[in-house]
Amino acid sequence: MDFDPTDEQRLIRDTVRRFAEQEIMPVAAGNDRAGRFPRELVNRMAAMGFLGGPIPKEYGGSGLDYISHAIITEEVGRADSSLRTTLSVQVSLVALSLVRWGTEEQKRRYLPELCAGRLLGCFGLTEPNAGSDPSGMETTAIKRGDRWVLNGTKTWISNATVAGLALVFAQTDPGKGHDGIAAFLVEKGSRGFSTHPITEKLGLRASDTGELIFEDCTVPDSALLGPSGHGFKVAMSALDNGRYSVAAGCVGIIQGCLDACTEYAKTRKQFGRPIGSFQLVQDMIARMAVDLDAARLLVFRAGHLKDHGLPHTVETSIAKYFASEAAVRAATDAVQIFGAYGYSEEAPVARYYRDAKVATIYEGTSQIQKLLIGSHLLGIRAFT
Ligand SMILES: Cc1cc2nc3c(=O)[nH]c(=O)nc-3n(C[C@H](O)[C@H](O)[C@H](O)COP(=O)(O)OP(=O)(O)OC[C@H]3O[C@@H](n4cnc5c(N)ncnc54)[C@H](O)[C@@H]3O)c2cc1C
Missing domain, CATH: 2.40.110.10 (Butyryl-CoA Dehydrogenase, subunit A, domain 2)
Known part of the structure; x- marks a missing residue:
């Protein structure tokens, strides 16, 4: 496994981050407050090719590898988990299921529409x-x-x-x-x-x-x-893709928390010093950084297996379980570091805090992921 991103993957991260910072972040809090689904932003993401991610080019997709797909999902997740959820459902649960299980007629009918964002799934x-x-x-x-x-x-x-x-x-x-x-x-x-x-x-x-x-x-x-x-096989194969995408989105939440906290801890002063100089604050930031690296590497390991057509169900469960729980930890500590300001919707971390939790529930709860991992290790099914 190569730890260096390719030039294309680097370019994809830069492009998606710029898009996310210029187009998603400025409106994310307002959409959240209004409970508004931003259909026009989904169209913009489609125009950028994000909805086509790993879908083959012959069906209107971008034909990207799974690491690149994770990078796109992570960067959208750093900006807004609501939009990242739409991306995950559209690409990973619906479009990739069509690629794997669809007839030629079904693929030709639906995939180009899904990739172009004209049709949502x-x-x-x-x-x-x-x-x-x-x-x-x-x-x-x-x-x-x-x-x-x-x-x-x-x-x-x-x-x-x-x-x-x-x-x-x-x-x-x-x-x-x-x-x-x-x-x-x-x-x-x-x-x-x-x-x-x-x-x-x-x-x-x-x-x-x-x-x-x-x-x-x-x-x-x-x-x-x-x-x-x-x-049932269709559903489980879809969840293999969906969990990978959720895990990548959670990496984005942890990265967002870390970015916000390192900046805030350097500027907010108490006792005449930046709060970042206190060891207990550094402890929270260091834990976030460790969780970030671990979660991202687990996602990339699963992506590497997917790219090589190797079995990846357990590795994907491990990535989803770890990244979602780590995102909740990071968001909880981020609110703590921001103090009362973190408890307000004015700070970016409050939304991370509310949005992170669902990732430990949907596409199989943390308990279900642990049972999948345990069943695999023990060779004993935890489910009937
Ligand atoms: C915002 C949101 C979006 C969603 N989007 C989708 C979607 O697009 N498509 C879709 O199909 N679903 C979606 N879901 C549903 C989600 O996948 C389910 O909520 C999830 O699978 C858990 O099911 P449940 O809520 O019925 O909880 P339950 O299955 O009732 O579980 C309740 C609790 O019991 C625990 N539990 C259950 N069984 C066991 C066991 N054997 N051992 C130990 N503990 C166990 C669970 O871990 C959990 O803590 C979404 C949910 C949310 C909140």
């Missing part, structure tokens, strides 16, 4: 009674001739009300558990498909979150993504 796995255990899903898909009839509700879905395409999972045969699950591509406007927003969240307030509701929603056979019965 969402990923509907979670249900009111099925979160950590998706095999308990209650949404059903019943075959009627050459069509499928979907019934059920997905909840806590990012991009739910703004997406034109929903990748949705449903049970085709409750007796079969995992093996009965199928994945469907459901277009907005399909009869019997509606959405409902979820508001008043702790964080990610500029990210669109909501429910997907299916009431006798009928889709053609061609809406299946992957074979019927392979839906």
Whole structure:
């Protein structure tokens, strides 16, 4: 593994950072306060090629390696986790699932639109009674001739009300558990498909979150993504990509906290000295720096494996678990270092504090990541 970024990766980091500092950061706090999903910024990101990241060029993508994709995601995450969530869902959960499982017709129909940002995607796995255990899903898909009839509700879905395409999972045969699950591509406007927003969240307030509701929603056979019965595999492969992206976004949060804290600790004075001269403050900053390096290297290790087509599920869980918990630690200490100012929405770190927590919950909680890692090490499944 080469620790030096390539010239292209360096250029990508500089370009995305400049974009993030000039276009995302100035409006992030306002969008957060207003709970406003910044559709125009998503378009701008698409125009910059960020939404095409690792998608092959023949389908309208940028054809980048996974390390470059992590760099883009990290820099967007440093600026705004709400927007980073949209990026993660669009590219990692939806577009990359199409690349892996789609028919040629599905790829040609949806990927160029997704990469260009003309179409937004969402990923509907979670249900009111099925979160950590998706095999308990209650949404059903019943075959009627050459069509499928979907019934059920997905909840806590990012991009739910703004997406034109929903990748949705449903049970085709409750007796079969995992093996009965199928994945469907459901277009907005399909009869019997509606959405409902979820508001008043702790964080990610500029990210669109909501429910997907299916009431006798009928889709053609061609809406299946992957074979019927392979839906669980589709979901798990999507989460491999999604967790990688979440971990990279968390590296951005830690970097943002470290940048803000080193600057503030040098200028804020107490007892006649900069607070950065106190060893207990340096302790928090040093821990952030160590967590930053460790999280970034874990993400790059997973990216390196992905780029070489090697197994990476456990390494991705390790990166996601560590980076998300480290982001919460960094944001907590950042608020501490900023004191009362950190407790105010005027300081940049309050938003990091509210936004970091969700990364330990979505795309598999920290507990689920630890069970995946433990099961792998022990050779004993922690799940039934
Ligand atoms: C802002 C936001 C955006 C989201 N976006 C999406 C999205 O786009 N698509 C989507 O499908 N979902 C999305 N989710 C849902 C998310 O993936 C789920 O919340 C997550 O998988 C956890 O499920 P749950 O909330 O039902 O918690 P539960 O599964 O009910 O878990 C509750 C607690 O129990 C623990 N727990 C559960 N099982 C075990 C076990 N076996 N051992 C030990 N502890 C356990 C969990 O770790 C957790 O601490 C989003 C959630 C949020 C908050």
